[in-house]
Amino acid sequence: xxxxxxxxxxxxxxxxxxxxxxxxxxxxxxxxxxxxxxxxxxxxxxxxxxxxxxxxxxxxxxxxxxxxxxxxxxxxxxxxxxxxxxxxxxxxxxxxxxxxxxxxxxxxxxxxxx
Amino acid sequence: xxxxxxxxxxxxxxxxxxxxxxxxxxxxxxxxxxxxxxxxxxxxxxxxxxxxxxxxxxxxxxxxxxxxxxxxxxxxxxxxxxxxxxxxxxxxxxxxxxxxxxxxxxxxx
Numbered sequence: 001x002x003x004x005x006x007x008x009x010x011x012x013x014x015x016x017x018x019x020x021x022x023x024x025x026x027x028x029x030x031x032x033x034x035x036x037x038x039x040x041x042x043x044x045x046x047x048x049x050x051x052x053x054x055x056x057x058x059x060x061x062x063x064x065x066x067x068x069x070x071x072x073x074x075x076x077x078x079x080x081x082x083x084x085x086x087x088x089x090x091x092x093x094x095x096x097x098x099x100x101x102x103x104x105x106x107x108x109x110x111x112x113x114x
Numbered sequence: 115x116x117x118x119x120x121x122x123x124x125x126x127x128x129x130x131x132x133x134x135x136x137x138x139x140x141x142x143x144x145x146x147x148x149x150x151x152x153x154x155x156x157x158x159x160x161x162x163x164x165x166x167x168x169x170x171x172x173x174x175x176x177x178x179x180x181x182x183x184x185x186x187x188x189x190x191x192x193x194x195x196x197x198x199x200x201x202x203x204x205x206x207x208x209x210x211x212x213x214x215x216x217x218x219x220x221x222x223x
Binding site: 043105 | 156158201
C-alpha cells in the first residue's frame with residue numbers, strides 16, 4: 001500500500017510565525033503535490049514537484065514556498081503565517097504518470113492561524 | 115475560466131440508489147476522476163473515465179459524456195458507510211486536476 005505521511009494533523013500558530021508542513025512518502029514516486037481545502041471550494045493546488053530540487057507553482061502559490069531536497073520528502077513553508085492561511089493542507093503523490101490523475105493523499109494537516 | 119459544478123448536498127436512503135452529477139468546462143480534457151472523502155479524512159480514488167460511457171465497479175459506476183461536459187457517479191445498494199463527500203475532478207490540457215467543491219451525501223436509515 002502507498003503511504004503518505006504528513007507531520008502534523010493539527011497545528012495552531014500565531015500571525016507572523018513561520019510554519020513548516022512536512023510530507024513523506026514511502027514509495028519511489030516523482031510527483032508530489034500540496035493542496036489546500038476550504039469549505040465550499042474545490043481543492044486548490046499550491047505547489048507541485050516532479051523531482052528532487054524541482055518545483056512548480058500551482059494556482060495559489062502566494063504566501064507559500066516549498067522544498068524538495070530528497071525524493072521522499074516535500075515540505076510546504078509559510079514564511080509568515082496569516083489568518084487567511086487557516087485551512088486544511090493536503091499532500092498527495094501521483095503513483096502513475098500525470099495522465100492517470102490518480103492521487104494518494106496524506107491524512108491532512110489542519111492549520112489554524114490566530 | 116475553468117469550472118466544475120456539482121450539487122452541494124444530497125440525501126438518500128439506505129439500500130437505495132443515488133446519482134451524483136458533475137458538469138465541467140475546462141481547457142482541454144484528459145480524463146475525469148471521482149474521489150470519496152469521509153469527514154476528517156483524506157480523499158480516496160474511486161474511478162477514472164476518459165472515454166464516453168459507463169465504467170462499472172461493484173456498487174459504484176461512473177458515466178462520462180465528453181460532448182456534454184457531463185459525468186455522474188452512481189451508487190447502488192447504499193450503505194451508511196457511503197455517507198461522505200464525493201469530489202469530481204477533471205484533468206485539463208496540462209494534466210492538472212481541476213476540482214469541484216464536492217457533494218456531501220447523507221444516508222438515512
